[in-house]
Amino acid sequence: MSATSSSSWDLDPLIAAAEAAMIRALVDPDQALHAGRVVLAAARRARAPEAEVMSLRAMALAARELGDLHGAERLLREAIGTVGAPPHRLAQARLSLVTVRTERGHPLQALRVAALAWAYLPPLDRAKLDTQRAVALAHLGRHQEAIASCDRALRALVSAPGTIDDRRFLAGGLLNRGLVHSYRGDWDAAMRDLTACLQIAGHAGLRHLARLAAANLPFLAVRRGDIAGAFKHYREAEDTLFGYPERMATMRADFAGALLAAHLPGEARVMLSLAVPDLEASGAHVALAEARLKLAQVELLTGDPHRARQVAEQAAAELAAQDRASWLPLAREVLLRSRLALEPTTPALITELIACADELEDGVANLAGAAALRLAAAEAALAVDDHPTASAQLARLTRHAQRSERWMPAGTRLTSLASELQARKLARTTQIPVPVRQHALALEAALQEDVTGAFRAVNDGLADVGKRVETFDDPSLRAHAARAGERLAAFGLGLAVRDGCAGEVFEWAERWRAVAAPAHACAPVEPERMRAELGRGALVEFVAGEGTLLAVLITAERLLVRHLGDLVPVKEAIIRLRYSLRRQGDAAGIEAAAAELERLLLRPLLSHLGDRPLVVVPVGALHTLPWGALPCLRERPVSVTASAAAWVRARERGGRGRRTPLVVAAAGPGLSHAHAEVAHVLACHPGGREAPGRTEAVLEALEVADVLHLAAHGVFHARSPLVSGITLEDRSLMAYDLLNVSRSAGLVVLSACNSGMSRTPMEGAPLGLPGTFLSKGTSCVVAGMVPVRDEAARVVMGMFHELIAAGQPPDAALACAAAKTGVIEFTCFGAGNLPLY
Numbered sequence: 001m002s003a004t005s006s007s008s009w010d011l012d013p014l015i016a017a018a019e020a021a022m023i024r025a026l027v028d029p030d031q032a033l034h035a036g037r038v039v040l041a042a043a044r045r046a047r048a049p050e051a052e053v054m055s056l057r058a059m060a061l062a063a064r065e066l067g068d069l070h071g072a073e074r075l076l077r078e079a080i081g082t083v084g085a086p087p088h089r090l091a092q093a094r095l096s097l098v099t100v101r102t103e104r105g106h107p108l109q110a111l112r113v114a115a116l117a118w119a120y121l122p123p124l125d126r127a128k129l130d131t132q133r134a135v136a137l138a139h140l141g142r143h144q145e146a147i148a149s150c151d152r153a154l155r156a157l158v159s160a161p162g163t164i165d166d167r168r169f170l171a172g173g174l175l176n177r178g179l180v181h182s183y184r185g186d187w188d189a190a191m192r193d194l195t196a197c198l199q200i201a202g203h204a205g206l207r208h209l210a211r212l213a214a215a216n217l218p219f220l221a222v223r224r225g226d227i228a229g230a231f232k233h234y235r236e237a238e239d240t241l242f243g244y245p246e247r248m249a250t251m252r253a254d255f256a257g258a259l260l261a262a263h264l265p266g267e268a269r270v271m272l273s274l275a276v277p278d279l280e281a282s283g284a285h286v287a288l289a290e291a292r293l294k295l296a297q298v299e300l301l302t303g304d305p306h307r308a309r310q311v312a313e314q315a316a317a318e319l320a321a322q323d324r325a326s327w328l329p330l331a332r333e334v335l336l337r338s339r340l341a342l343e344p345t346t347p348a349l350i351t352e353l354i355a356c357a358d359e360l361e362d363g364v365a366n367l368a369g370a371a372a373l374r375l376a377a378a379e380a381a382l383a384v385d386d387h388p389t390a391s392a393q394l395a396r397l398t399r400h401a402q403r404s405e406r407w408m409p410a411g412t413r414l415t416s417l418a419s420e421l422q423a424r425k426l427a428r429t430t431q432i433p434v435p436v437r438q439h440a441l442a443l444e445a446a447l448q449e450d451v452t453g454a455f456r457a458v459n460d461g462l463a464d465v466g467k468r469v470e471t472f473d474d475p476s477l478r479a480h481a482a483r484a485g486e487r488l489a490a491f492g493l494g495l496a497v498r499d500g501c502a503g504e505v506f507e508w509a510e511r512w513r514a515v516a517a518p519a520h521a522c523a524p525v526e527p528e529r530m531r532a533e534l535g536r537g538a539l540v541e542f543v544a545g546e547g548t549l550l551a552v553l554i555t556a557e558r559l560l561v562r563h564l565g566d567l568v569p570v571k572e573a574i575i576r577l578r579y580s581l582r583r584q585g586d587a588a589g590i591e592a593a594a595a596e597l598e599r600l601l602l603r604p605l606l607s608h609l610g611d612r613p614l615v616v617v618p619v620g621a622l623h624t625l626p627w628g629a630l631p632c633l634r635e636r637p638v639s640v641t642a643s644a645a646a647w648v649r650a651r652e653r654g655g656r657g658r659r660t661p662l663v664v665a666a667a668g669p670g671l672s673h674a675h676a677e678v679a680h681v682l683a684c685h686p687g688g689r690e691a692p693g694r695t696e697a698v699l700e701a702l703e704v705a706d707v708l709h710l711a712a713h714g715v716f717h718a719r720s721p722l723v724s725g726i727t728l729e730d731r732s733l734m735a736y737d738l739l740n741v742s743r744s745a746g747l748v749v750l751s752a753c754n755s756g757m758s759r760t761p762m763e764g765a766p767l768g769l770p771g772t773f774l775s776k777g778t779s780c781v782v783a784g785m786v787p788v789r790d791e792a793a794r795v796v797m798g799m800f801h802e803l804i805a806a807g808q809p810p811d812a813a814l815a816c817a818a819a820k821t822g823v824i825e826f827t828c829f830g831a832g833n834l835p836l837y
Contacts, residue, residue, distance in 0.1 A: 014043050018054035023164045025061035026206055032062035049084035056082070057093050064100060065208060067246025067282045073100045091120035098132040105285025107136035108323040124166070127156035131173035138180045139286050141326030147184075150177035167204035171197045175213050182216075187224050194220065211240040215251035222258035228739030230255070249278035253291040260294055265301040272298060289318035293327070296334045300341075309338035329359040329366065333373055345380045350389060353377035357393075371397060371432040375440055387447065397432055397440035434464045435488040442491060451495060458492040461485060462511065489515040497545045502561040503527060506552045506644075509543045513617075513643040525645045530554050533648055537833070538609055540602070541617035541644060549619075553605050554644075555612065562604045571621045573597045577629060581786045581825060590629065598630045606632060613637040613811065613833060615647055626785040628815070628824045635819045637811035639780075639832035642771060650831035654746055654779030661706035661746070661836045663688035666698055668712025668728050668752075673794040677711045677751060680794070684801040693729045699741060707804075707836065708745040711797070714752030714769075714784065724768055726752050735772040744776040747810060747836060750783035751797045770829040780810050780830040788825045796823035809835045 017039045025032035036059035043051035056079035064072040079085075079093040094117035101110035114133050121129060130153035137146035153173045160166040178193030194213055201210035215237045221230035234255060241248040256271035272295045279288040292315035299308035316331035336353050343349065354377050360370035374393050381390035438461025445453035465485035489512040496508040510524055530539060531554060543550040549564040564570075573596045580589030601622075602609070614636055616627060627638050641647040663685035667674035682688035691701045693712065702708055713727040725732035738744070750769060770781040782800070784793070796817050803813035811832030818824050 014039060014046065014048050014051035015054060018043070018051050018058055021055060021058035022061060025058055025065060026164070026168055026208060029062040029065040029208070033059055033066075036062065049082050050086055050089055053079045053082040053085040053089045053093060057089075057096055060093075060096060060100070064096075064103075065244070067244055067284075069100055069104050069246065069283045073097065073104060076100060087120040088122065088125070091117040092125060095121065095125065095129045095132060098129065099135060102132075102136040102139060103284050103286055105289065105318065105322045107139040107286065110136040124156060124160055127153040127160075128165075128169040129153075131157075131169055131176055134173075134176045134180065138176075138183060139322075140324060143180055143184050146180045147177060150174075150180065164204060164206070167200055168206055168209060171200040171204070171206060171209055171213070174200070175209075175216070179216065182220060182223065185223075187220060191220055191224070211237075211244075212247060215241055215247065216254065218251070219254040219258045222255070222262050227262065227264070228736055230258070231734070231736040231739075245278045246282035246284050249275040249282065249291075250284065250287045253279065253287055253294065256291070256298075257294050260297060260301075265298045268294065269298045269302065285318065286322065289315055289322060289324070289327075292318065293331055293334070296331070300334055300337055305338040305341035308334055309342070312338065329356055330369070332356050333360065333369065336373075337376065340376065340380060345384050347384070347386065350377055350380050350384070350386065353380060354389075354393065368433050368436075371436045375436050378440065378443065382443070382447075391444070391447070394440045394444050397437055398444060435461050435485045437461070438464070439488045439491055442488075442495075446495070451499065454495055455492065458488055458495070461488045462492070462515065465515065485515045486512075493543065494545055497543065497550060500561070502552055502559050505543060505550065505561050506541060506554070506559070509541055509552065509617075510643055510645055514645065523645065525648050527554055527559050529648070530644055531556050533651060534615065537613040537615060539615040539617065539644060539647075540605060540609075542601075542619045542622055544619045549601075551601070551605060553608055555608060558608065560608070564600060564604065567620070570597070570600050573600065574621055574625050577626070578624065578786055581626065581629065584787075584789060591631075594629045594631060597625065598632055602630065602632060611636065614639070615644075616640050617643055617647075624785070626825055627827055628818050633815075634824065635815055637809070637815050637833060638828060639811050640827055640829050641831070642774070646774070647831055650774065650779045651834065653777060654831050654834040660686060662704065663707040663709065664691050664701040664705040664745075665689075665709040665711070666691040666693045666701065666728075668693050668710065668726065670713055670727070671711060671790050673790040674711040677794040677797055678709070680798040681709050681711075681801045684798075684805040695728050695730055695733050695737065698728060698733055699737065702738075702741055702745055702748075703743050705745040707747045707749070709749040709751065709797075709801075711751045711793070714750060726750065726769070735769050738769075738772045738776055741776055744773055744778040746779045747804075748773050748778050748781045749797065749800075750781065751793050752784055774830050778830065779834065780828065780832045782810060782814055782826055782828050782832075784825050785827050786825045788823065792821070792823045796821045796826065804836055807835050807837045809833045 017035070021032050021035040021039055024035055036055045039055040040052060040059070043049075043055055056075050060072040060075035060079065063069075063075060076093050076097040080090055080097070082090070094113050098110045098114045098117070101107070101113055111133060114129055114136070117129060118126060130149045134146040134149040134153070137143075137149060150173050154170065154177070157166060157170040157173060160170070174193045174197040178190045178197065181187075181190035181193060194216055197213045198210055201207075201213060214233070217233035218230045218237060221227075221233055234251075237251050238248070241251060252271040252275035256268040256275065259265075259268040259271065272291055276288065276291050276295065279285075279291055292311055296308045296312035296315055299305075299311060312331050312334035316328060316335065319327045319331060333356055336349070336356055339349060340353070353373060357370045357374040357377060360366040360373060374397055378390045378393040378397075381387070381393065438457050442454040442457035442461075445451075445457055462485050465488075489508070493505075493508040493512045496504040499505075506527060507524070514524070525533075534554065534556065536556065539552075539554045541552045541554075543552065544567060547567055549567050549570060551562050551564055553560050553562070573593050577590065577593035577597060580586040580593055583589070609632075614633065616638060618625065618640060627633055627640060639647065641650070663682065665678040665681045665688065667678045667690075678690055682690060685707070691697045698708075698710065710726055710733075715725055715727065715732065725734040725737075770783050773781050788796075799817040799821060800810075800813050803816055804810065808816065809832060811828045814826060814828050814832070818826065
């Protein structure tokens with residue numbers, strides 16, 4: 001044997017060890033790092049450049065899996081600079097560098113690295129390179145090219161020999177293609193690819209890759225409408241990705257994007273607040289820029305345009321530095337909408353809005369956003385009486401509408417059948433969302449003082465939204481589809497308010513609430529039906545419009561509307577009242593704020609209310625008001641509901657004939673009187689039983705009980721209502737845990753601080769624990785609106801249950817118990833006027 005061949009034979013074990021380290025990087029990154037260091041040292045001693053470059057690549061792969069992108073790039077660049085290494089090994093290092101450069105915020109540079117590697121790679125490695133190129137292309141917004149790249153790669157990889165590395169790239173290619181499908185909104189194709197990826201990764205023992213694939217399940221579950229399933233997948237992903245902060249952060253950012261698209265900006269913000277710091281720390285600049293953009297959108301939607309502007313500016317700078325031109329209009333849109341909220345409207349700002357809408361329109365994926373921004377530009381132009389600009393923008397939105405839908409002066413005729421057919425064809429092909437188009441048509445009609453035409457356009461748009469909603473069985477998908485018409489319904493409500501007819505205001509307030517909070521939506525209810533259901537009671541439905549507050553009153557004798565005045569002093573008085581109640585001793589402050597709120601909200605109606613039981617339909621900040629604190633309501637039965645129709649539906653649910661109710665109670669940790677309170681509650685009801693204070697036990701009780709009483713600490717997250725919850729022994733029972741229950745108790749009593757709090761997105765109907773219980777079939781929820789002392793809660797809840805057992809309905813029992821104990825912090829939600837016994 002020659003000296004040369006002997007030397008070559010001696011180096012083969014080093015190459016084999018480096019290969020093993022690369023494979024180990026996919027399964028056990030920590031061990032792969034150690035093995036790579038050992039092989040690297042041996043390779044350098046033996047002057048074996050091929051083994052050296054392979055060991056450096058193995059260490060880089062391990063570093064990337066552990067979230068150290070900076071370290072991964074450093075190692076790969078060191079590998080590429082190895083003198084004397086075979087060209088195909090250097091090209092393989094470049095192959096790995098493609099993904100790292102993409103993740104570090106340089107997708108265009110990543111494509112250049114791929115081009116340098118291509119010529120030196122064998123066919124199978126070129127297929128593997130294609131799977132990595134697809135990621136860079138997707139981040140640049142070139143989705144069609146990304147799909148083609150994945151398709152090309154997968155055709156080759158399916159027939160590959162089947163090594164662990166081959167399986168890794170096959171599964172990874174499916175994962176990457178699935179993600180690109182999700183960017184394009186093809187959820188079924190995305191789920192097929194993701195499922196196939198999980199199967200291959202599982203069979204090949206690639207546990208880490210399987211974890212990465214599973215980390216996308218929360219995102220896809222939301223986009224397919226399964227909110228409860230998404231949070232379940234999220235909890236599982238948190239467990240599997242523990243110890244991989246960059247992967248965890250990316251998963252959270254993707255999940256946040258889906259929650260944002262599902263009209264849950266508060267929940268998205270929670271995910272982003274966790275994701276952004278970890279993405280910053282790991283140097284994942286591509287994901288970081290996208291996460292910042294999502295955060296800017298969230299800040300705008302949740303009412304903080306100052307913060308939205310700051311974050312959008314930072315995201316725009318990062319996206320520009322990454323050469324991601326297709327993303328820049330999205331950041332610019334947030335900046336402009338923030339300025340629209342913060343600055344006086346000027347011709348220059350309107351011009352910028354239109355220019356940004358044009359940019360968005362150039363990207364096929366952004367047509368819907370372009371249309372919405374063009375509508376905002378038209379409304380801004382109308383605000384400064386620039387009717388020519390407004391009309392031009394509205395015409396851009398309505399030009400594809402069928403002629404029969406467009407506003408036309410009386411006597412106008414179609415020029416020909418052909419033109420009508422052409423209009424119909426265009427209407428089918430346009431991608432302008434129907435609610436936006438109909439809103440534009442309504443504005444065109446309103447500009448001509450054709451109120452009937454404007455109402456017709458709004459009605460047609462909402463009818464289309466309703467048809468889309470009816471095609472979905474899943475309530476979360478129905479919610480997503482319905483909310484597309486929220487601004488359109490608000491415009492119709494504005495027209496009704498301007499007209500001033502009490503019946504029309506009530507009808508449109510109910511229609512708007514049905515769209516703004518579809519979880520509570522049901523068949524519209526006419527005023528006459530409400531009178532019959534109310535009996536001697538009264539309903540007050542509050543309506544907000546352009547900074548002012550109105551109230552619609554319905555009693556057996558009358559239907560009327562009253563203008564109550566500016567919203568600002570109402571919000572300020574609610575803040576003062578809640579502050580005084582929290583101080584738990586500031587009687588003077590409580591009385592002053594409560595009297596002021598009574599004057600602002602109810603005094604114009606008191607002569608018609610008398611001593612009637614009251615049903616209240618709040619709006620906006622009124623959802624945070626402890627109504628029982630108002631002097632005129634302290635001994636009056638009061639039920640708070642999301643809408644008049646929701647109250648009627650809750651009455652129908654609770655009015656069914658029942659046996660002696662089954663009462664279940666549970667105590668949470670950390671409350672000195674919780675178990676005594678539970679014992680008192682159960683003593684009031686024959687056959688009552690205690691459930692363990694654990695999440696699964698409480699959810700099981702909810703499925704069988706007629707009354708569920710929880711004595712525990714409550715946590716309300718104003719910006720993320722679905723993660724509000726009740727603290728139990730194992731974890732918190734979150735609002736999102738309730739989304740999958742098949743049945744809910746008729747009466748739920750939450751003897752917990754802040755458990756009755758709700759947030760109202762975009763002035764819509766309430767989100768929080770009471771609203772979630774009611775949307776799942778509960779007829780009535782009693783819950784605390786502010787912190788309550790343990791002993792006070794025990795006393796008032798004990799008396800409440802004594803009165804319930806004596807035959808009083810929940811609203812009357814709560815009013816009586818509050819009057820006798822002075823504990824006014826609890827509120828009755830839903831239909832509280834139905835006795836259980």
